[in-house]
Amino acid sequence: MATVDTTNVQQRVDWIVVLNVVLAGIAAAMHVGKATIALPSLQQEFGGSLASLSWIMSVFPLIGVFGGIAAGMLVRHWGDRRLLIAGLGILGISSIAGALTHDFGWLLVSRFAEGVGFLTVVVAAPAVLNRTTPIARRPIVFGLWSTFMGGGIALSMLIGPSLGNWRNDWYVSAALVLMTAAALLLTTPADATVSRQAATPVWSQLRSVLRARATLTLALSFTAYNLQFFAVMTFLPVFLMQRLGVPVGTAGVISAAIVAANIVGNLAAGLLLSRGIRAGTLIAVSAVLVGVAGVCIFYPQTPASLAVVLCFVFSAIAGVLPATILATASSTAPSPSLAPLSIGWVMQGNYLGQVIGPVLIGTIVGALGWSGAMFLMMFAAVVGVGLGVLLLRTSVRTG
Secondary structure (H helix, E strand, C coil), rough: CCEEEEECCCCCCCCCHHHHHHHHHHHHHHHHHHHHHHHHHHHHHCCCCCCCCCCCHHHHHHHHHHHHHHHHHHHHHHHHHHHHHHHHHHHHHHHHHHHHHHCHHHHHHHHHHHHHHHHHHHHHHHHHHHCCCCCHHHHHHHHHHHHHHHHHHHHHHHHHHHHHHHHHHHHHHHHHHHHHHHHHHHCCCCCCHHHHHCCCHHHHHHHHCCCCCHHHHHHHHHHHHHHHHHHCCCCCHHHHEEEEEECCCHHHHHHHCCCCCCCHHHHHHHHHCCCCCCHHHHHHHHHHHHEEEHHHHHHHCCCCCHHHHHHHHHHHHHHHHHHHHHHHHHHHHCCCCHHHHHEEEEEHHHHHHHHHHHHHHHHHHHHHHHHHHHHHHHHHHHHHHHHHHHHHCCCCCCC
């Protein structure tokens, strides 16, 4: 298999590699979405409360909170392509194992293994793209890559109900990630610098990444983004049914479409970054607009039809933030070879927001009703603006 040395990256984009990596991310993200669709079926088969069953979904972000930078270290030492394929393999095999089990405890174990595989994928895939893409084209490529989460979750929400039962969903999701792993094996070049990188002391690498202010700022920006985005999206079907009176079937379709609208912002961010708009500016402006949309969604006097439209606006604008953060993460690394560690550190901020957001909004709504969520939207917006301004004042290498 041919290799690519990062010191002499080609000046054109290999769109076959980009397409396969993005498809791999979408297939991996379907393992996130499948759990949401499967909850009613899982409760019927295994019993238990929704609180206990929620661990089926919560295990992914919990692994990410503690394991992001560790995954980055593994990617740097073993190679991004190798770890990406391994992560997809772990996802597929664990999903099959979960479908075969009839014990809830073992299902949780399989979901933990899936979470490890998923984290490996979301850290290794950007590292592959960063290595194989010319600097000037990275904003566009990372804009495409950032569509994987919204695309995968939306696709899972759309096709999951038509598969009959949750086990079929697990099997189909496994088949898709294993197929993308095979495609990557055939089309994606290996990293020629792995053997040289492995000789660098681990703690020296870690200290330099943790001391990088711009990387930390991006990680916290990801946290603030997810305080808003996942706080809304986690309970979106419930919100549509309880607050707006939307039927359960319609709520699922609308929710999938709203999640998919995030892709609009992902692609827009790539274009804006490629035209020279600074990452800090995009983060600050998007945080304000998302905050305003979020407040209007939860405002008690907002008409139902307008609230649905605002959910689409909220999701579309919010998509600018992850694309901007992911496109910028590698450029904040102390050195190009440390990009996987910086990406892993930023992803830990991403998962921290995913853990905290749903808990906060669940607590707030339980105490104050849906209108109380406005305060979380405003708080996250203020934090996001502050972090965007801080990033503008921090030196970040650009193409």
